[in-house]
Amino acid sequence: MEEALVSALNSEISMGNRPSVLVIGGGIAGLSSAIAHNEAGFRVSIAEKRQKLGGRVWSDEDGIDNGPHVILGCYKNFRRLLRAFGTEHLFKKQDTLNLTWMFPGGKLLRLEPPRLPAPIHLLVGLLKLDLPIKKRLGLLKGSVALRRQLPPTGTTLQRWFEIQKVNRDTQSLFFEPLCRAVMNVEAGKADARLFLGTLRVAFGSSRREGAIWCPTVPWSEIIHQGAETYIHKNHIEWIHSGVTEIIPAGDGGLEAVSFRHGKKKTGFDRIVLAVPWLEAARLSPFASFAKKAIKIEASPIVSVSFPPPRLPLPFHDLLIALQGGEPFHFICRQPGPKSWLTLLAGAATNPHLRTKNDWVLAGSKCLQSFLGKALPLPDNHKDLAEIRRESKATIAATPETADFRPPPGPTNIKGLWIAGDWTATGFPSTLEGAAKSGFLCPNL
Ligand SMILES: Cc1cc2nc3c(=O)[nH]c(=O)nc-3n(C[C@H](O)[C@H](O)[C@H](O)COP(=O)(O)OP(=O)(O)OC[C@H]3O[C@@H](n4cnc5c(N)ncnc54)[C@H](O)[C@@H]3O)c2cc1C
Known part of the structure; x- marks a missing residue:
């Protein structure tokens, strides 16, 4: 005692x-x-x-x-926090960056880099994409440009595209989804030095650094x-x-x-x-x-979630980049028992989308155009949608x-x-x- x-x-x-x-x-x-x-x-x-x-x-x-x-x-500090909390295991972790794009109509395109050292894995992965050779070579050229000297302070990503002659397909397929996800601004506004520096950390040193981790x-x-x-x-x-x-x-x-x-x-x-x-x-x-x-300056993010369709989805990925889904750039499956489908609009500054209803209709149209044919949606999906608007989601990079x-x-x-x-x-x-x-x- x-x-x-x-x-x-x-x-x-x-x-x-x-x-x-x-x-x-x-x-x-x-x-x-x-x-x-x-x-x-x-x-x-x-x-x-x-x-x-x-x-x-x-x-x-x-x-x-x-x-x-x-x-x-490559989120080393954030992973340190997860380890301290004992929650690092609650993620589905890729071995290296795997990215799936979806096109209107439901066609999927997959980037699956082989088990080679970085950044060769990415270059080979881009060359193996199911695309015409001209587009693949454009992508290769764009990713090689990543390794060149960083542009001067004040350069936007759009300006860097012009300087490096990055073609339109490479911009929209590779750089723009990453820019929205990482910078939460469009290429025309994004700080090229910050963006390219971040991509170098993600893709430059080891295959695992660029791997996407989604919560389960x-x-x-x-x-x-x-x-x-x-x-x-x-x-x-x-x-x-x-x-x-x-x-x-x-x-x-x-x-x-x-x-x-x-x-x-x-x-x-x-x-x-x-x-x-x-x-x-x-x-x-x-x-x-x-x-x-x-x-x-702040930059907004809007997400519109729908209950999952009753039939199984035609993909297993937790996150998919949308090509031509404006204003939405990603679709993801929410973890947890409900498995809602969420459409994500980064840098969501579209002046025509003001009310909740505007967003839900835009989301419904987007889902119809990407999944509609492959997977009929229940008629009442619009009524059940949930919307989250974060006007100051991040700072505008x-x-x-x-x-x-x-x-x-x-x-x-x-x-x-x-x-x-x-x-x-x-x-x-x-x-x-x-x-x-x-x-x-x-x-x-
Ligand atoms: C919808 C959305 C999606 C995102 N997606 C991603 C993503 O996929 N990947 C990624 O890396 N990042 C993403 N981000 C960005 C990421 O969430 C933020 O960068 C990060 O969470 C910011 O953390 P913070 O601690 O700096 O600020 P905050 O999270 O804002 O924390 C500040 C805290 O301070 C508290 N506070 C404020 N004022 C006071 C006061 N006077 N007294 C006491 N407490 C106060 C607030 O309540 C808050 O809890 C996303 C953000 C949003 C909104």
Whole structure:
């Protein structure tokens, strides 16, 4: 009994000696930062304004994700978070990049690179595509251009196509779906350096880096449940309230933090602000990054989900790139018992699609044109559709935005650090960028 008391006291004392950090925001950046600080010996508290941890990655009670998220083998930091949560096994993992395209009418085209070292595997895979030789040679030429020197700062992807003479088929088949998925902007707006740099990481070093990982369960099981288990096991404090104000101290540091539930907290050695850019600027208008952060442009994602057709689908893939499915670019099968079919529109800025009904009709038309003949859809599928509109899904990865992204880590305010997918991580606004910014924090 006495021994237990002494050990409890010792642990109190050692806890007391540890530096403390408050992470504001329980999305991927905040959770990664919490893991990194915990591993570095900090006492960690997380303040999250919503009921659930995970930020922009969430699923509803029916297990439908707010927008399907896929990851790549090269997402090293994000995979570190999954390992900490014990949820890395909940994915269907490709061995190397396999991509299937679907054309109106249901025709499928498959890229299946052979087991050869990168990037030769990709070149051989492109050459083996079931396409006329001229198109295959165009694709080969385009992917070889990837290895050339990166274009100067400020170049858009469309401009790079012109400089490298990438033909229209190669643009629409290979580069454009990847650009929408990775950058969430169109080629005409995308920052070519950031995009090509990311593709080099994915396709340049090993076959596995470019492999697509799709979740086999709703994302809330992977992130929210994983995070809850982790913070419970590691004695991390979860403050269920939003932060309303960060109060600066007279000496240039930080005095206190106010919460929506009315309380104030003081005494943190470090605060990591891991909230989206506008909120970060609102909470710390006195920090030098704030003026630039408010200029960052957001880019939307819309997804329209339909109940699965009653007959089996003519493909087994979890994710398929659509050719000619505007405004939708991908179709995916939602994990979980419901297996809904989701159409995904990245950079969804089409001015003609305003209401829920507009989107559902567009989705229904798209499904009819891709699957209609192969697979008759039930008449009431439009009535059952679910729509998710995320107006600030990511930051727009344009050359202009690049100037407004501050580096993750310490700011000019003593004790105030920033993390988030909008910081300059070398990645676009993605799960990997968010995780990288969070894991960088304690080491900087
Ligand atoms: C529909 C959709 C599909 C996507 N698909 C992909 C994909 O396939 N692959 C990919 O890599 N990325 C994808 N992304 C992008 C990815 O989800 C984000 O880049 C990433 O989740 C951002 O994480 P974050 O921690 O930086 O920000 P967030 O997830 O926004 O986390 C910030 C957190 O801070 C909290 N917060 C805000 N203000 C306060 C406050 N005052 N006090 C306390 N808490 C506060 C918020 O509630 C939130 O939980 C997608 C995004 C969307 C929306």
